[in-house]
Amino acid sequence: MTGADERTTVRNPVVDRRVRGEALEGGAAGLDVAALLARTGGNVAAPVRESQGGARSMDAGGHGAALPDETGPAASPRDADALAAAVTAVANRFTATPLDPDADFFDAGGTSLAAVEFVAALARELDIHLDLDTVFFDARPRRLAQRWLADHPKAASPQRNPETEPVTDDLAQLFTDLTGADRLPLVAAPDRVAPRRILLTGATGFLGSHLLLDLLRHSQAHVVCLVRADDDQDAVRRLEDAVRRFALPWSREILRRVTPLAGDLRLPRLGLTEDQWKTLAAEVDSIVNAGAAVDFLRGYPSLRRTNVLGPLTLAELACTDRPKPLHHISSLAVFNGTDAATLNEDDPTAHVAALPIGYDRSKWAAEAVLRRAGEHGLVVTILRPGGIGSHPETGAHNPRDLNAGITAALLRFRTAPGFRYLNAAPVDWVSRVTAEIVGTPSAWGHTYHLTGAPTSLDQVVAETTLGGMGIRVQHWEQWCDDVVRAIREEPVPELESLAQVLQSPVARRQLAAMVTAPPASAARTEAFVTANGLPAPTASGAARGRMLAAMASFGPQPGDEPYLRFDETLTGTVGPVGSDADIPCDLRLTLSVASGAQVLAARTLDVTGELACARLHDEPLTVEGTATVRPHDGIPLRHEVRHPLMHYRLTLRDSSGGEWWLEGYKFAAARRRFVRQLGTQVIEIGRAGEPASYRGEVAVPMHTYLPDQIDGIRIDPRLPERQQRLAKLLWLSWFGGQLGKGLMEPILRVGIDLLDLRRAARKEHRR
Known part of the structure; x- marks a missing residue:
C-alpha cells in the first residue's frame, strides 16, 4: 500500500x-x-x-x-x-x-x-x-x-x-509456578480400566484433531472436548471447523460421541462454573492434554498460563473426586541444549537454564509440575513428539509449525539448514499411538518418545532427490538469511510467518538447538507398538508422493526449470474412421516432470510439442497434455486383452484457436516383440466436443530411443552434478521398472488363465 x-x-x-x-x-x-x-x-x-x-x-x-x-x-x-x-x-x-x-x-x-x-x-x-x-x-x-x-x-x-x-525473571517465575503442584492433595491410584469418558484439550489443534478421531475410532469412549469459545454452541462450530480444516471427516455420528465444552485451559478451573467443574470431575475417567501454545517467539511469561498452569489445573481436576490418569503431550524440546549423545525416554531432561527459548522452558516446567503431581499419587503419562509431520495420505499439515515451515521452504527454495538428525513422525502415527496408550491401562505412567527412527541429513537429501527435489544444504545462519530474503523478494505471503520467526534472534536460538539435536531413542514406544500390532511410522513411496503433491503450492512454480525431461518422436499414419486411407502423421513431443512427487503420486508426465498431419491441418498443431504410466495399474480396458502401458491425453491447437483432441494408448500383450510394444501407440483424433474422426497408429523409430530417451534426458541444471547423475539413474530405474512390470502383466495373466483351464479340465475329468 x-x-x-x-x-x-x-x-x-x-x-x-x-x-x-x-x-x-x-x-x-x-x-x-x-x-x-x-x-x-x-x-x-x-x-x-x-x-x-x-x-x-x-x-x-x-x-x-x-x-x-x-x-x-x-x-x-x-x-x-x-x-x-x-x-x-x-x-x-x-x-x-x-x-x-x-x-x-x-x-x-x-x-x-x-x-x-x-x-x-x-x-x-x-x-x-x-x-x-x-x-x-x-x-x-x-x-x-x-x-x-x-x-x-x-x-x-x-x-x-x-x-x-x-x-x-522468567526462571524465577518458572520455579514459583512449580510450587503450585505442592498444593495438590495426596490421592490413591486410579482404577486400571479402559476409559469410558475422556476429557481432551487441544482438539482444535493439528495433533488434537487427529487424536480426537483416533480416540473415537479405536475405543468405545465418549470424548468431552474443552474448546476456547463463547458458549457450547460456539464450541461445536469451532471444533467442526478445526476438524474439517485438517481434511478429517465430520458427521452426526462423531458429534453423538463428542461433547464440546466451552472453557479455557488458561483459566482457574478451566473457566468453568463450580457445578461444571464438579460434574466434569465426577464423570470423566481419563484426561488427555493436547492443548498448548506453540509459539517459538513468545517468552516463558507469555506462555506459562497455557503451557504450565493449564496442566497444573488438569492435575487438580485429576485429583478431584475419583482419581483419574493424566496423559500429557510434551515435546522433545525439553532436551534442547543438552550435550547427550542420544535422547532416551528415561534420561534427565536438559538443564532449564540451557533451554534456549520460552517455549522449551514452558514444556520443561509442565513436565516438572506433573512429576511433582506424580509424587502425590497421580498417574501421569508423558508423550513426547518431536516434529509432527504432514498426514501421508491427505497432506494435511500445520502451516504455523516451525518444522512445517522448514519443509515448505525446502520445497519452495530447494534448500535446507544443515542438521544432524530430524526426530519426527507423521501426525497420523503420533495420533494413533497416543490413542492406543490412552486406552491401554498397562501402558500408563511412563514416558514415550513418539518420533520413530531418527532421519539423518543424508537420508533427507537422498529422499528429496528421489522425489525430484534435490536440495542445497547450508549452514543454518546462512539458510535463515537466504530464506528470509527469498520470501521477501518474490514475495511469498504464505511463508511470511516463517520469515518473521527466522528474523528473531530468540527463534534462531531454537533453530540452532534443533540442527544440533542428537538422535532420539524410542525403545519403550517401539516395544509398545510391536506388542499392540501398530504400524511403523513410515510412508510408502506412493503415500510420500501424495504428501508432497498436497504441499505442491510450495514446490516448483510456473516458469521453473522441469526436474527432468526428454524428447519422443512418433511417426505413422492415420485415416478417417471407417476408411482404409493412410495419411502420414508425425508427433515431436517433449515429456517432462516438474518434480518427483508428480510421478510418485500419479505416474503422470507433462507433454508438449507439435503434430504434423497435412490432412488434419496445413500447418503443424501445438500439443499440450499429459501421459500416464501404467494407467489403471495396467488392468486391461473393457473387452480388451491388452494391458495399457501408457495413456496420452493431448489437446491440439492451430494458430487461429481451432482445437482438437488426441487420445492414445501404448499396450502390452502376450507376444515376443517387447520393444515394439514399448514404442507403438494407437491413437484417435477428433474435433473438440466431437467424437473421433481419425484413427491410426504411430511408433517410435528404433534409432531415436537411445539419443532421445536415454542419452537425451535433461535434468534441472540447478542441481549439483552428482545429484543430476543420481536423478537420471533413479528415473531410468523407476521408468524402466514400471514398463517392465507392464510388459510382464499379460504374460502372467495368460499363465493364470492356463492354470484355471487345467484346473477345470481336471475337475471335468473326475466327473
Whole structure:
C-alpha cells in the first residue's frame, strides 16, 4: 500500500475481534508485514487515524481511555501506571477479547502479525519503540511499560522509580509456578480400566484433531472436548471447523460421541462454573492434554498460563473426586541444549537454564509440575513428539509449525539448514499411538518418545532427490538469511510467518538447538507398538508422493526449470474412421516432470510439442497434455486383452484457436516383440466436443530411443552434478521398472488363465 492507503485502519470495537485475529493468523495481512516491520525500526508513517483533540481507544472495560494527542509523541516525564494504561488501550485494538494491564496480549487473542501492528502503533502514537522480541517475551502491557521505563529512566516520573518494579525473571517465575503442584492433595491410584469418558484439550489443534478421531475410532469412549469459545454452541462450530480444516471427516455420528465444552485451559478451573467443574470431575475417567501454545517467539511469561498452569489445573481436576490418569503431550524440546549423545525416554531432561527459548522452558516446567503431581499419587503419562509431520495420505499439515515451515521452504527454495538428525513422525502415527496408550491401562505412567527412527541429513537429501527435489544444504545462519530474503523478494505471503520467526534472534536460538539435536531413542514406544500390532511410522513411496503433491503450492512454480525431461518422436499414419486411407502423421513431443512427487503420486508426465498431419491441418498443431504410466495399474480396458502401458491425453491447437483432441494408448500383450510394444501407440483424433474422426497408429523409430530417451534426458541444471547423475539413474530405474512390470502383466495373466483351464479340465475329468 502507498500514500493515503498506507494508513493503518483502527478496529471498530463492535467488530468481532476473533474474526480479525483469525484473519491475521491465516495470512490475510501477510503482504503488509514487511512494511509494518520497517515501521517498528524508527521512521513511522502517518498517524493511525485522524482525531479532533485527543484520540480515544477502548480500555479493558470497554470504556474510552484517553491517549496522548497523535500529532506528536507523548509528553515526558511519564508515570508507570498511566503509561501502562495507555499501552493497554493500544493493545486492545489488536486482540480478540479485552485485556487489562496485567493480562497477556496473546492470551487475549493477539496474533503474531497483530503483534507487529501493535509494535508499530506504540511507536507511532506513544513514541515507545519496542522490538518484537520484547513483546513476545512478556506481552503484558504493564510489563512492557516497565521495561521501556527501565531502559529510559529519564522519561520516568520523579516520584516513580522503574527500578523498584523489576522486570520479570522468567526462571524465577518458572520455579514459583512449580510450587503450585505442592498444593495438590495426596490421592490413591486410579482404577486400571479402559476409559469410558475422556476429557481432551487441544482438539482444535493439528495433533488434537487427529487424536480426537483416533480416540473415537479405536475405543468405545465418549470424548468431552474443552474448546476456547463463547458458549457450547460456539464450541461445536469451532471444533467442526478445526476438524474439517485438517481434511478429517465430520458427521452426526462423531458429534453423538463428542461433547464440546466451552472453557479455557488458561483459566482457574478451566473457566468453568463450580457445578461444571464438579460434574466434569465426577464423570470423566481419563484426561488427555493436547492443548498448548506453540509459539517459538513468545517468552516463558507469555506462555506459562497455557503451557504450565493449564496442566497444573488438569492435575487438580485429576485429583478431584475419583482419581483419574493424566496423559500429557510434551515435546522433545525439553532436551534442547543438552550435550547427550542420544535422547532416551528415561534420561534427565536438559538443564532449564540451557533451554534456549520460552517455549522449551514452558514444556520443561509442565513436565516438572506433573512429576511433582506424580509424587502425590497421580498417574501421569508423558508423550513426547518431536516434529509432527504432514498426514501421508491427505497432506494435511500445520502451516504455523516451525518444522512445517522448514519443509515448505525446502520445497519452495530447494534448500535446507544443515542438521544432524530430524526426530519426527507423521501426525497420523503420533495420533494413533497416543490413542492406543490412552486406552491401554498397562501402558500408563511412563514416558514415550513418539518420533520413530531418527532421519539423518543424508537420508533427507537422498529422499528429496528421489522425489525430484534435490536440495542445497547450508549452514543454518546462512539458510535463515537466504530464506528470509527469498520470501521477501518474490514475495511469498504464505511463508511470511516463517520469515518473521527466522528474523528473531530468540527463534534462531531454537533453530540452532534443533540442527544440533542428537538422535532420539524410542525403545519403550517401539516395544509398545510391536506388542499392540501398530504400524511403523513410515510412508510408502506412493503415500510420500501424495504428501508432497498436497504441499505442491510450495514446490516448483510456473516458469521453473522441469526436474527432468526428454524428447519422443512418433511417426505413422492415420485415416478417417471407417476408411482404409493412410495419411502420414508425425508427433515431436517433449515429456517432462516438474518434480518427483508428480510421478510418485500419479505416474503422470507433462507433454508438449507439435503434430504434423497435412490432412488434419496445413500447418503443424501445438500439443499440450499429459501421459500416464501404467494407467489403471495396467488392468486391461473393457473387452480388451491388452494391458495399457501408457495413456496420452493431448489437446491440439492451430494458430487461429481451432482445437482438437488426441487420445492414445501404448499396450502390452502376450507376444515376443517387447520393444515394439514399448514404442507403438494407437491413437484417435477428433474435433473438440466431437467424437473421433481419425484413427491410426504411430511408433517410435528404433534409432531415436537411445539419443532421445536415454542419452537425451535433461535434468534441472540447478542441481549439483552428482545429484543430476543420481536423478537420471533413479528415473531410468523407476521408468524402466514400471514398463517392465507392464510388459510382464499379460504374460502372467495368460499363465493364470492356463492354470484355471487345467484346473477345470481336471475337475471335468473326475466327473
